[in-house]
Amino acid sequence: MRLVDEIARKHHYIGIEGHRTTRPDIAGLAPPAWVYDGPVYAVFVRAFSEAGTLAGVRERIGELKSLGIKTIWLLPIHPIGKLNRKGSYGSPYAIKDHATIDTSLGKPADLRDLISVAHDNGMRIILDFVGNHAARDHIHPALLKKNNMRSHADWTDVADFDFSLPEAHRYLRDALFYWIEYFDIDGYRCDVAGLVPDEFWQEGTGKLLDIRPDIFMLAEWQRPDLHERFFHGSYDWVLYLILKEIRNNQRPPGDIIHWEKEKDAIYPGAALLLRFTENHDLPRTIDVFGRDKFPAFAGLPYCLNGLPLIYAGQEWGIGCLPDLFDRDPVPWRDGDQTVYRFYRRLIALRKEHPALAQGKIENISCDSENVLIFRRYDAQENLIVVANFGERTTVVIPVGYEGVYRDLISDEHIGPDKLPLERFNLYILKQV
Numbered sequence: 175m176r177l178v179d180e181i182a183r184k185h186h187y188i189g190i191e192g193h194r195t196t197r198p199d200i201a202g203l204a205p206p207a208w209v210y211d212g213p214v215y216a217v218f219v220r221a222f223s224e225a226g227t228l229a230g231v232r233e234r235i236g237e238l239k240s241l242g243i244k245t246i247w248l249l250p251i252h253p254i255g256k257l258n259r260k261g262s263y264g265s266p267y268a269i270k271d272h273a274t275i276d277t278s279l280g281k282p283a284d285l286r287d288l289i290s291v292a293h294d295n296g297m298r299i300i301l302d303f304v305g306n307h308a309a310r311d312h313i314h315p316a317l318l319k320k321n322n323m324r325s326h327a328d329w330t331d332v333a334d335f336d337f338s339l340p341e342a343h344r345y346l347r348d349a350l351f352y353w354i355e356y357f358d359i360d361g362y363r364c365d366v367a368g369l370v371p372d373e374f375w376q377e378g379t380g381k382l383l384d385i386r387p388d389i390f391m392l393a394e395w396q397r398p399d400l401h402e403r404f405f406h407g408s409y410d411w412v413l414y415l416i417l418k419e420i421r422n423n424q425r426p427p428g429d430i431i432h433w434e435k436e437k438d439a440i441y442p443g444a445a446l447l448l449r450f451t452e453n454h455d456l457p458r459t460i461d462v463f464g465r466d467k468f469p470a471f472a473g474l475p476y477c478l479n480g481l482p483l484i485y486a487g488q489e490w491g492i493g494c495l496p497d498l499f500d501r502d503p504v505p506w507r508d509g510d511q512t513v514y515r516f517y518r519r520l521i522a523l524r525k526e527h528p529a530l531a532q533g534k535i536e537n538i539s540c541d542s543e544n545v546l547i548f549r550r551y552d553a554q555e556n557l558i559v560v561a562n563f564g565e566r567t568t569v570v571i572p573v574g575y576e577g578v579y580r581d582l583i584s585d586e587h588i589g590p591d592k593l594p595l596e597r598f599n600l601y602i603l604k605q606v
Contacts (some may be wrong), residue, residue: 255309261499
């Protein structure tokens with residue numbers, strides 16, 4: 175059984191469609207070149223600063239640039255409905271009007287200012303687009319399904335759009351165009367994209383690309399054929415769930431490479447997968463994998479093809495997830511400098527060594543069941559990635575790879591015959 179099918183059956187995460195595949199000989203929708211330059215940084219504006227405003231994000235653009243961030247994804251910034259509201263403030267995904275800004279976050283001028291400052295610093299801004307549903311008291315209730323039908327029972331604060339109505343298509347399509355044309359945003363992260371009819375994306379994405387050929391379209395879904403015409407990127411839930419099972423000693427580390435090979439066989443050649451160990455729907459990386467163990471897990475997305483994701487606060491090892499329904503600022507004062515330096519170093523290495531981001535991958539046999547070793551290479555460079563998912567150990571350098579290596583993360587030398595590995599640590603090795 176394919177890994178994606180096995181994972182889809184075991185874990186009921188929305189968006190994993192194991193039975194849907196495409197062919198790698200189909201190129202698919204090629205991502206814009208700029209998206210490869212750095213990770214995506216997700217910002218929940220209400221929680222990002224004490225003020226909870228767009229201006230609060232703009233004030234820290236310099237910090238994000240220093241970290242190496244290229245793309246900022248803003249979770250929904252629109253007015254939130256009041257009917258069946260969850261919590262005191264409500265979910266940003268219960269949208270009352272898709273074409274306006276929540277006044278508590280700022281004014282249109284504040285968004286334009288944020289985008290302008292980001293662009294001046296070589297960064298891009300993408301918005302969250304919620305096309306499947308809206309607040310129950312949406313400004314156009316006639317566009318919602320009757321009886322407030324929705325896709326998931328616990329989404330009590332939203333109702334689904336009725337896509338049998340041409341007016342629903344037109345309203346959402348106009349919203350897509352609006353933020354591109356009037357605010358110069360650089361693309362969209364599209365919420366539960368697979369619940370929206372393909373016909374909508376076929377028309378919407380095509381026209382968006384006519385307006386701005388270099389936009390980036392990211393789907394919160396995991397379906398290979400979405401990459402053929404509609405999306406440049408999509409979520410990689412499979413990698414996240416494999417990492418969790420490795421943590422629980424339910425799966426061997428080698429399945430990471432197994433998934434890489436399988437992925438390449440069922441996705442279009444240009445498909446870009448979003449790699450993550452947390453997001454706004456998941457617990458913090460530190461909470462799931464452990465503050466003393468996280469490097470082996472959180473570092474892997476930076477050593478594989480795809481697009482790493484950081485949810486604001488992750489880079490500082492913040493151990494509590496902002497509440498989506500109330501006012502809950504990120505406690506930046508609790509940040510951990512060691513965690514920050516780890517992420518900053520990985521981001522820099524990914525930029526300095528393109529083989530990590532777009533190179534080929536080759537598994538290397540190892541004499542320890544808890545250690546994963548693989549080669550990342552391109553025409554210019556060979557790198558060896560080692561992830562120890564167990565206690566402190568020493569492994570023999572496989573035949574053919576003997577020599578002295580420099581660990582690009584710690585800048586220490588290792589070898590020539592054995593690799594002494596610290597517990598739950600990650601190494602990126604270059605032969606000297």
